[in-house]
Amino acid sequence: MPIVSPGFTGRRQSPDVQLPPGQYLTEDFPVLTAGPTPRVPTDRWELTIGTEAGEKHTWSWQQLMELPAEKITTDIHCVTKWSKLRTRWKGVSLDVLLEDVETAADFALVHSYGGYTTNLPLEDLLDGQAWIAYRFDDDDLTPEHGGPARLLVPHLYFWKSAKWVRGIQLLLEDEPGFWETAGYHDYGDPWREQRYQGD
Amino acid sequence: MSDDHVDGNALAGDLREIFAVDLTVATGQCAGCGYRGSVATLRVYQNAPGLVARCPHCEEVVLRLVRAPGRAWLDLRGTVSLEIPLDS
Numbered sequence: 001m002p003i004v005s006p007g008f009t010g011r012r013q014s015p016d017v018q019l020p021p022g023q024y025l026t027e028d029f030p031v032l033t034a035g036p037t038p039r040v041p042t043d044r045w046e047l048t049i050g051t052e053a054g055e056k057h058t059w060s061w062q063q064l065m066e067l068p069a070e071k072i073t074t075d076i077h078c079v080t081k082w083s084k085l086r087t088r089w090k091g092v093s094l095d096v097l098l099e100d101v102e103t104a105a106d107f108a109l110v111h112s113y114g115g116y117t118t119n120l121p122l123e124d125l126l127d128g129q130a131w132i133a134y135r136f137d138d139d140d141l142t143p144e145h146g147g148p149a150r151l152l153v154p155h156l157y158f159w160k161s162a163k164w165v166r167g168i169q170l171l172l173e174d175e176p177g178f179w180e181t182a183g184y185h186d187y188g189d190p191w192r193e194q195r196y197q198g199d
Numbered sequence: 200m201s202d203d204h205v206d207g208n209a210l211a212g213d214l215r216e217i218f219a220v221d222l223t224v225a226t227g228q229c230a231g232c233g234y235r236g237s238v239a240t241l242r243v244y245q246n247a248p249g250l251v252a253r254c255p256h257c258e259e260v261v262l263r264l265v266r267a268p269g270r271a272w273l274d275l276r277g278t279v280s281l282e283i284p285l286d287s
Contacts (some may be wrong), residue, residue: 033203034244034251036258079248115260159248179248183265183272196267 019083020190026082031144034178038113038164042148047132048167051103059097061148064132067092072131074154076161077190089152091133094125105170109177110151113164118177119186120153120160122170129155132165157188157195207241207252213264214238217271220283228279231259238262238281 017025042061049057059067072089109119124130133152134141141147146163153160159179180186185194193199207223214222223239234256241252241261249265254277261277275281 030246032247034247034249035253035260037203179265182249182263182274183267183270184248196265196270 017085020077021193022195023077023081023083023190026084029084029087029145030078030080030082032078032080033144033163034116035114037143039143040113040148040164040166045148045166047097047149047165049097049101050167050169051101052105052170052172053103055102057097057101064092064134064149067096070131072133072152072154074152076154076158079157079159079184079188079190079195083190087154088137089131089133090135091131091149091152093128094130094132095128097132098126101170103170105172107171107174109169109171109175110160110162110165111167111169112162113166116162116164116178118160118162119175119180120156121174121187124153124156125168129153155189157185157190159184160188203246204242204244204253207237207239207243209243209245210238210241210250210252210262210264213250213266213271217273220285222281222283224284226282227261229254229257229259229261230277230279231261232257233279 045061047059069090069092073086075083075085076087077083105122108122108125109117111117130153132149134149136145149165151162151165176186183196185196185199188194211221211223225238226235227238228235231254234254240255242255244251249263251260252262253259254261259277263274265272
């Protein structure tokens with residue numbers, strides 16, 4: 001019997017796990033927030049996708065629940081250098097929400113309850129890469145982690161996975177969001193270590 | 200005070216690296232609501248990719264400070280002005 005437990009400790013990294021450069025593994029789920037945590041009851045929650053032509057598509061919580069949902073197991077990578085592996089979520093694919101939205105936009109600016117924003121190319125929201133997630137680890141998503149619903153875009157640094165999502169504005173021109181206007185990278189690919197502007 | 204943020208004195212070290220004076224004693228005016236108070240009275244959210252200082256009156260963002268190796272970004276768009284006391 002080994003004297004030392006083989007469990008994860010601190011920044012030690014299992015040799016068979018490949019992480020993006022500069023990241024370390026964590027087993028817990030750190031809570032990062034740039035402001036007070038919004039508490040949005042589901043009977044007052046809605047999600048709006050707006051197009052560059054001014055058209056709006058809105059879903060209530062009930063309507064979101066009636067859409068086909070997927071279970072997602074994915075690794076997530078925070079720009080503050082922690083990564084968490086095999087996180088389990090449930091949510092609605094953006095492919096479903098954008099299916100009937102007519103747009104020529106190339107960019108999206110995501111808005112949250114509480115005022116947070118983040119931008120990304122529209123193509124990064126499509127083709128099974130992004131979800132509106134409302135369950136985590138078989139439980140309702142807590143407000144601390146972005147509940148009742150957050151964006152989940154796990155192939156980009158996790159600041160792009162906006163908590164408390166309330167809208168997605170589709171745009172012809174890129175418009176930097178909250179962290180992207182304060183030094184962080186416009187795209188944020190963890191595998192290319194795009195943390196800051198110019199990386 | 201809520202446990203998700205600390206007061207503006209948490210900005211002292213990072214601001215001192217950029218400015219030659221202690222800016223936490225400067226009097227700032229919030230661009231959102233007009234509140235005037237010392238930088239030390241701001242509400243600072245530091246469990247984040249940068250420091251986010253919010254107005255204690257209206258909770259709008261008044262100052263953001265992001266540190267990267269070898270550089271920093273200071274965003275003051277939420278601040279009308281900073282009145283900085285100087286030796287006369």
